[in-house]
Amino acid sequence: MRFSRPRPRPDSISPTAHYTGYVWARNGLGGGELATTRGGWYYRALQPAMVLSRAFGGPVPEDFLLARHGVIDHLLSAAIEAGHVDGVLELASGMSPRGHEFARRHGSAISYVETDLPDMAARKRDALDKLGSLGPNHRVEALDVLRGHGGDDLLALADEFTSGKGLAVISEGLLNYLPTEELRTLWARVLAVLRRFGAGLYLSDLHVAEDNRGPVDALGATLLGRFVGTGLHFHFTIPEEVRKALTSTGFDPVELYLPSEFADLVLDANRPSADRVRVISAGAART
Incomplete structure (x- = not known):
């Protein structure tokens, strides 16, 4: 299932980056420097629609944004904490805290590299600099993993981590904006990176059609696709299709979680719209 429009200028900062950054900040995640004025405008403009959507049993993005982030x-x-990972590479991190x-x-116990398109990376770098967060173990790099030499650039960034240790690659809030071919390309590139390390972990989120079938969901997906400008793609109908696709790519083991499975551990995992998204946890062994 796909709701699509032409892609915007590659370096433009998407409305969802502003919106999600504001949602996280207003809920106490990160610092206020990660919330933008535009994000506040978007949030307030969408509030009447969110009230109606909740009243009619439809999706409320704030719920699943907080749930997936927390999980x-x-x-x-x-x-x-288990000692499996000491490096983190986050793709398309936006204004995530x-x-x-x-x-x-964790301080010097981990190395954390955030990436995004150049405009977004520059804005994020400025915000983190104001928070005093940047240093030898935390930085922001410009990267378009889906264009040009994105695969080579991703491998080059990965080379800066200690290969004998474990690496986690994260892509939050990205997959449903990608056509299926680009999604599979991304997964193959992530797998190639993780297989260079002693332990590899891929964490992401994905909306599947089964969890978003109501008429209000369909309307919300259409409106969100127009809001973002890239379209929304529901690549898979049921979770088992996602599991099979990741396994066929080479990930093992593969787990797909509903946020509500973590209701006793994650503050926002039991929000009403939390289970409209699945959280992916996929392993990769060194080859």
Whole structure:
């Protein structure tokens, strides 16, 4: 299922980056420097629609944005604390507070590299600089993993981590904006990176059609696709199709979680719209 429009200028900062950054900041995640004025405009403009959507049992993005973020944080924390991961490479990080929070929490015990398109990376770098977050173990790099030599650039960034240790690659809030071919290309590139390390972990999120079937969901997907300007893609109908696709790419083991499975561990995992998204945790062994 696909709701599509032409792509915007590659270096433009997407409305969702502003919106999600504001959602995280207003819920106490990260610092206020990661919330933009435009994000506040978008949030307030969408609030009447969100009230109606909740009233009619439709999706409320704030719910699943917070739920997926919290579950990914939980899974990453568990991997770090277990000694499996000491490097994190986050793709298309936008205004996410994760890098700031994990760098503050773990200090020199981890290396955290955030990436995004040049305009977004520059804005994020400025915000983190104001927070005093950047340093030898936390930085932001410009990267377009889906264009040109993105695969080579991704491998070059990965080479800067210690290959004998474990690496986690994160792509939050990205996959449903990609056509299926680009999604599979991204997964293959991520796998190639992770297989260079002693332990590899891929964390992401994905909306599947089965969880978003109602008429209000369809309308919301159409409107969100127009809001973003890239379209929304529901590549898979059921979770098992996602699992098979990741396994056929070479990931093992592969787990798909509903946020509500972490309701006792993650603050926002039981919000009403939380289970409209799945969280992916996929392993990769060194070859």
